[in-house]
Amino acid sequence: GExxxxxxxxxVREGDSSVINCTYTDSSSTYLYWYKQEPGAGLxxxxxxxxxxxxxxxxxxxxxxxxxxxxxxxxxxxxxxxDSAIYFCADFxxxxxxxxxxxxxxxxxxx
Amino acid sequence: SQTIHQWPATLVQPVGSPLSLECTVEGTxxxxxxxxxxxxxxxxxxxxxxxxxxxxxxEVPQNLSASRPQDRQFILSSKKxxxxxxxxxxxxxxxxxxxYNEQFFGPGTRLTVL
Numbered sequence: 001g002e003x004x005x006x007x008x009x010x011x012v013r014e015g016d017s018s019v020i021n022c023t024y025t026d027s028s029s030t031y032l033y034w035y036k037q038e039p040g041a042g043l044x045x046x047x048x049x050x051x052x053x054x055x056x057x058x059x060x061x062x063x064x065x066x067x068x069x070x071x072x073x074x075x076x077x078x079x080x081x082x083d084s085a086i087y088f089c090a091d092f093x094x095x096x097x098x099x100x101x102x103x104x105x106x107x108x109x110x111x
Numbered sequence: 112s113q114t115i116h117q118w119p120a121t122l123v124q125p126v127g128s129p130l131s132l133e134c135t136v137e138g139t140x141x142x143x144x145x146x147x148x149x150x151x152x153x154x155x156x157x158x159x160x161x162x163x164x165x166x167x168x169x170e171v172p173q174n175l176s177a178s179r180p181q182d183r184q185f186i187l188s189s190k191k192x193x194x195x196x197x198x199x200x201x202x203x204x205x206x207x208x209x210x211y212n213e214q215f216f217g218p219g220t221r222l223t224v225l
Contacts, residue, residue: 042201043155043216088155092214097143097205098170099214103154 004091006102013110018076020105022089025070029091032065033099034074037086046074046087076107084109114138117202117217124224130175130189132220134202137183142204144185145214146177149199161185197224 003025012018024032033048049056049063049072056063062075072089086106090099114137124130136142143162147155157170159177167177174193178186185202202217 040221042219045213045215048213098145098157098160099155099203100157101147101155 004089004100004102006087006089006105008103009106009108011108011110012079014079014081016079018074018079018083018107018109020074020076020087020089020107022072022074022102023070024072024089024091024100024102026091026093026100027070029093031092032063032072033088033090033092034061034063035088035090035101037088037104039085043088048092079107079109081109081111083107115202115204115215115217117200117220119220120218121221122223124192124222126194126224127191130187130192130196130222132187132200132202132222134185134187134217135183136185136204139183139204139206141182142206144179145203145205146185146187147201147203149201149219150197155201159187192224194224197222 006022030051031048034046035043036046037043047058047061047063049065054065060077064073076083084107086104088101088104090101092099116135118133145160146158148158149155159167159169161167161179164179164182175189200220203214205214
């Protein structure tokens with residue numbers, strides 16, 4: 001079946017860049033997403049990229065997609081303490097048009 | 112504008128008790144609806160999805176069930192809760208019109224089974 005994998009933890013210093021990585025297995029994925037979840041809260045869509053794109057930039061966020069290697073990354077420039085959260089990547093597809101989520105990466109921003 | 116409601120926000124239930132979580136969507140018609148569970152603050156697992164009234168598909172075997180009695184209402188139920196049913200339950204929807212790819216999530220229900 002489809003699988004999406006992420007590393008579990010990442011710590012960065014405030015002001016540095018964060019890079020969160022994700023790999024997926026479904027070659028038919030049409031869209032790939034990044035969601036943010038703050039403690040005790042629901043999911044917030046951060047950004048997404050269409051599978052025929054290599055890069056998408058949205059203010060401090062840059063998404064890179066290597067379709068050949070099925071590798072997705074999210075770069076957060078000038079990381080702030082408010083960026084501390086769990087970040088989920090997900091791919092979109094299937095007969096139900098559902099999202100398949102990775103396990104989430106806990107980003108901790110140190111002062 | 113479209114909105115999605117879930118209630119209750121928090122629920123504590125004893126083992127063996129029944130469960131009913133409700134999700135309603137406003138501002139759209141004939142959406143695809145989804146129930147996800149997030150256990151232990153980690154990854155989300157798709158439990159059920161529905162493409163129309165009375166049409167339910169289950170992704171994983173479990174003691175939970177889902178129903179869609181109305182176009183914009185999706186209910187998650189159990190006759191007897193297990194400890195392992197504890198988690199954060201998220202309802203989501205996707206429109207059948209554009210944007211075809213964006214899935215919107217509700218605020219979630221945090222269920223603790225004791």
